[in-house]
Amino acid sequence: MRDKKRHIISIILIILIGIVIISMGNALRIVKYEKLGLSEYKKGNYKQAIKYFSKAIEYNPNDASLYNNRGLAYYNLEQYDKAIADYTKAIEIKLNFADAYYNRGLAYLKKGTSYNVEPLKKAISDFTKAIELKPNFVDAYYNRALAYTKQIHYHHKYKTIPPKFPSEEMDYYNKALLDYYKVLDLDPSYILAYQGMGNLFYRHGDWDLATKAYNKALAHKDEILKKVGEEGLADIYTSRGRNHLAAGKLEEAISDFTKAIELYKKGANKEIGLNKNITNALGHRTVAAWELGKWEDTIRYADETIKIKESNPKRYGKATFYYFTKGRCYYKLGKYDEAILNLKKALSESKYGMDAEARLWLGKVYKKKGDKMKAKKYIKEALKLYNKKIKEADEYDIHKLYLKRGLCYLELGEYDKAISDFKKTIKRRVFSDRPVNHTNYYLDAHKYIGIAYMKAGNRNKAEEYFKKTIELAKEREFEEVIKETEKILSKL
Numbered sequence: 001m002r003d004k005k006r007h008i009i010s011i012i013l014i015i016l017i018g019i020v021i022i023s024m025g026n027a028l029r030i031v032k033y034e035k036l037g038l039s040e041y042k043k044g045n046y047k048q049a050i051k052y053f054s055k056a057i058e059y060n061p062n063d064a065s066l067y068n069n070r071g072l073a074y075y076n077l078e079q080y081d082k083a084i085a086d087y088t089k090a091i092e093i094k095l096n097f098a099d100a101y102y103n104r105g106l107a108y109l110k111k112g113t114s115y116n117v118e119p120l121k122k123a124i125s126d127f128t129k130a131i132e133l134k135p136n137f138v139d140a141y142y143n144r145a146l147a148y149t150k151q152i153h154y155h156h157k158y159k160t161i162p163p164k165f166p167s168e169e170m171d172y173y174n175k176a177l178l179d180y181y182k183v184l185d186l187d188p189s190y191i192l193a194y195q196g197m198g199n200l201f202y203r204h205g206d207w208d209l210a211t212k213a214y215n216k217a218l219a220h221k222d223e224i225l226k227k228v229g230e231e232g233l234a235d236i237y238t239s240r241g242r243n244h245l246a247a248g249k250l251e252e253a254i255s256d257f258t259k260a261i262e263l264y265k266k267g268a269n270k271e272i273g274l275n276k277n278i279t280n281a282l283g284h285r286t287v288a289a290w291e292l293g294k295w296e297d298t299i300r301y302a303d304e305t306i307k308i309k310e311s312n313p314k315r316y317g318k319a320t321f322y323y324f325t326k327g328r329c330y331y332k333l334g335k336y337d338e339a340i341l342n343l344k345k346a347l348s349e350s351k352y353g354m355d356a357e358a359r360l361w362l363g364k365v366y367k368k369k370g371d372k373m374k375a376k377k378y379i380k381e382a383l384k385l386y387n388k389k390i391k392e393a394d395e396y397d398i399h400k401l402y403l404k405r406g407l408c409y410l411e412l413g414e415y416d417k418a419i420s421d422f423k424k425t426i427k428r429r430v431f432s433d434r435p436v437n438h439t440n441y442y443l444d445a446h447k448y449i450g451i452a453y454m455k456a457g458n459r460n461k462a463e464e465y466f467k468k469t470i471e472l473a474k475e476r477e478f479e480e481v482i483k484e485t486e487k488i489l490s491k492l
Contacts, residue, residue, distance in 0.1 A: 029059050037069060046073040046271055064094035071103055077272055080107045098133035101126045102140050109143060114153045114203075123147040138186045145179035145196050148172040154205035154246075158434035165204075176200050191220045192227065195236045202239065207247035214240035230267025231275045234260040238281045241288075246435055248477050250288045257285035261304075274308065279316050282308065286325060291439075291480060295329040302326045320349050324358055331365050339365045356385035360408055367411065376412070383408040399428040403441050406448060415456040422449045435476070443472045447485055459492055466492075 037052035053070035060066065071086030087104035090097055105126030112120035127144035131137050151172045157163040165173070177200065183193040198213035217224065217236050224233045241256030264278040282305040289298040302322040309319040327343035330336070340362065347358040363379035366372075386405035393401055406421030425432050425445040433442035450465035466489045473481040 029056075033059070034066065034069070037073075041069070041073055044076075044270060046076045049073040050077075062093055064090040064097055064100065067093070068097065068100045068103060071100075071107075075103065075107055075110075076269075078110075078276075080110050083107045096133055098130045098137065098140075101133070102130040102137065102143075105130065105140070105143060105147070109147050109150075112147065112150055114150055117151050120147045120150050136186055138183055138190060141179045141186070142183045142190065142193060142196060145176040145183070145193075146199070148176035148179065149196065149200045149203060152176075152200070152203040154203060155434055155436075157205065159430060161430055161433075163434075173200065173204060189223070191217055191223050192232075195239060198236075198243065199239055202243045202246070205246075207243055210243045211240065211247070214243065230263040231277070234263035234267065234275070234281070235277060237263065238277060238284075241281065242284055245284055245288050245291075248479065250292045250480075253288040254285055254292075257281040257288070261285070273312065273315070276315060278308065279305065283321075286322065290325060290329070293332075293480065295332045298329045299326050302329075318349060320346050320354055324350075324354060324361070327358070327365075328361055331361065331368070334368075336365050336369050356382045356389065357404065359385070360404065360411070363408075363411055379408050379411050383412070395428065396431060399425045399432040399441055402428075403432075403445055403448070406445075406452075410448065410452055410455070413455070415452045418452045419449050422446075422452070440472075440476060440478070443469060443476065443478065443481065446472060447481070450485075451488070454488070454492065463489065463492055 033052045033056035037049045037056060040046075040049040040052060050070055050073045053066055053073065057063070057066050057070070067086045067090040071083040071090065074080075074083035074086060084104055084107045087100045087107065090100040091104070094100070105123040108119040108123035108126065112118070112123060124144055124147045127140045127147065130140040131144070134140070149172070152165070152169045156169060157165045159166075177197070180193045180197050180200070183190050183196075194213045194217035198210045198217065201207075201210035201213055214236060218240070221233060224236065228235075237256045237260035241253045241260060244250070244253035244256060260281040261278060264275050264281065268274045282301065286298055286301040286305055289301050302325050305322045306319040309316045309322070313319075323342045324346035327339045327341075327346060330339035330342060343358050343362045343365065346354060347362070350358055359378045359382035363375045363377075363382065365375075366378065367375035383405065386401055386408060390398060390401045390405065402421045402424040406418045406425070409415070409418035409421060422445040425441055426449075429442055431441075432445065433440065446465050447469040450462045450469060453459075453462035453465060466485050469485045470482055470489070473479075473485065
């Protein structure tokens with residue numbers, strides 16, 4: 001009997017020792033895979049890091065840190081939904097996990113825009129929770145400010161005359177500003193706060209204040225490179241360039257976008273390629289060169305944009321607009337065959353937004369070539385499309401469509417109809433009199449009415465509208481429009 005008891009105890013001891021050995025083995029595997037995951041993550045090998053973190057999770061599915069770390073790897077691969085799922089799991093396991101709330105907020109921040117605010121609201125909630133858990137969490141204050149900033153846009157204030165922001169957006173503006181000041185109070189060396197303020201002022205339409213804030217940030221390039229690398233520095237140049245563009249400082253804008261593009265290329269991620277923000281810099285630089293009337297530069301910049309977009313259309317978007325832009329430039333240069341080639345390329349892949357405009361410009365090109373039949377065909381097609389768009393449009397967009405349909409009538413020599421459409425654009429000043437890059441539909445409508453009267457032989461009315469155009473352009477500091485209109489006026 002005693003031997004039997006000893007035998008049972010021996011079996012239990014063996015089982016216990018086995019459990020201990022297995023547990024120790026699992027613990028060693030967890031540590032091993034976690035270390036390997038962290039090592040690959042630091043090297044920027046995010047896909048391999050995910051494999052190792054996933055292995056560690058297999059052996060310990062209740063470790064919040066492992067889910068958080070895998071979420072970071074997904075985040076860096078721009079797989080934000082997977083990152084959010086991992087951060088959420090980490091929070092479920094560890095309710096007071098401040099870093100997981102913060103990281104989930106970052107993923108929501110990436111998903112949100114001023115047109116898709118729900119992720120931004122979720123980001124603010126997560127950053128706020130992280131701050132509650134860690135009251136001096138400076139990064140959480142900074143990114144919460146960015147989430148507030150993203151919900152503001154100067155376009156929104158033009159829904160009334162005089163322009164005025166909705167009260168909700170002013171609330172976001174004030175909260176963002178308080179958070180940026182809090183960041184600098186907690187850490188005066190937190191240079192990125194000045195970039196954030198620059199973005200806030202830009203979105204509020206305060207170009208001069210924005211420039212000063214961006215300049216403060218860019219006075220500390222070395223610190224920015226250490227904190228956020230080449231891509232982070234590129235983002236600041238892109239932001240300042242966009243601000244210069246909105247303010248009409250086109251040469252300065254091109255300079256900043258060019259620096260940004262160089263930095264994006266230098267800091268490209270080896271697993272996912274160039275930062276998607278490079279297309280903002282490339283696209284805005286192309287627009288700035290077009291607005292300056294530098295047709296050959298515009299073509300060169302458009303070609304660079306096309307090359308990157310066509311390398312991965314799913315990631316960088318389609319190149320349609322840049323073929324369209326090249327076509328317009330070749331028209332301006334009198335290279336009509338090249339213009340036709342590019343405009344037809346744009347037309348072949350255009351969606352609903354570009355189909356009418358490409359046809360209008362093809363009509364203009366064929367008119368210059370002396371092919372009246374083809375010119376009329378394309379312009380009539382454009383006119384038909386604009387008629388359809390106008391019937392379906394809301395008040396937010398219809399002012400643009402009236403202006404573009406008016407241009408069709410202008411090309412067809414139907415000047416009364418053209419003037420009528422341009423006046424409809426002017427009538428909708430609430431929407432038409434707002435800056436869009438360096439364009440203003442309200443201003444353009446006055447100029448085109450002047451051109452229509454000039455072509456109709458009504459010199460007095462043409463002069464009246466050209467003078468009004470110059471007056472409006474001076475108020476808005478649109479130097480190129482002033483020069484162009486003064487040149488037309490001098491030839492009346």
